[in-house]
Amino acid sequence: ILNVEQSPQSLHVQEGDSTNFTCSFPSSNFYALHWYRWETAKSPEALFVMTLNGDEKKKGRISATLNTKEGYSYLYIKGSQPEDSATYLCAFYVSYNFNKFYFGSGTKLNVKP
Amino acid sequence: EAQVTQNPRYLITVTGKKLTVTCSQNMNHEYMSWYRQDPGLGLRQIYYSMNVEVTDKGDVPEGYKVSRKEKRNFPLILESPSPNQTSLYFCASRARVGPGGELFFGEGSRLTVL
Numbered sequence: 001i002l003n004v005e006q007s008p009q010s011l012h013v014q015e016g017d018s019t020n021f022t023c024s025f026p027s028s029n030f031y032a033l034h035w036y037r038w039e040t041a042k043s044p045e046a047l048f049v050m051t052l053n054g055d056e057k058k059k060g061r062i063s064a065t066l067n068t069k070e071g072y073s074y075l076y077i078k079g080s081q082p083e084d085s086a087t088y089l090c091a092f093y094v095s096y097n098f099n100k101f102y103f104g105s106g107t108k109l110n111v112k113p
Numbered sequence: 114e115a116q117v118t119q120n121p122r123y124l125i126t127v128t129g130k131k132l133t134v135t136c137s138q139n140m141n142h143e144y145m146s147w148y149r150q151d152p153g154l155g156l157r158q159i160y161y162s163m164n165v166e167v168t169d170k171g172d173v174p175e176g177y178k179v180s181r182k183e184k185r186n187f188p189l190i191l192e193s194p195s196p197n198q199t200s201l202y203f204c205a206s207r208a209r210v211g212p213g214g215e216l217f218f219g220e221g222s223r224l225t226v227l
Binding site: 004031032034036042043044045046049051089091093095099100101102103104105106 | 221
């Protein structure tokens, strides 16, 4: 079982603050790193799929970077809004006879109006 | 609408009473998988399937069975549920095997075993 760690576990910010959190994963045998957004009582939804070292992806106010050599990815939210409140999950993809995803335990973000 | 549908969404059952959680996707995806979510832990993979009649164990397969007789369906079977299988279960699918391609999740099935 591979270790995927996310920090912090939870985060409380004010509306308008920018914030970021971290996903750490094994730096060897990298295939892909996924970010998902999970709102309470809903399905997790994909934000980004990242496959190359140095990848930077952006969707509106949310962006992510990837460093496969040191085994981490950052998720940034610029100008947080209450609707950004959710749990953000990262998942490390292992292929070659495994085809498994290893998820971190998530960062729960609460944005106060 | 592209979706992954799980049923039931909520279930309370008793130890030993066999149950099946159904999962169906309408996107013609090859890959389907089941996860369980427990407090403080990440989603843990129970079983996955790369195509019809091809299934394999994830990290926590004990006490579960699956089948993939049709591409769209991937039911999760608990032959003799126990209280430690109380959890939130997610089914997910993706278009193909490989590093690219996101997972599409169902809405989850919350199971309580008394």
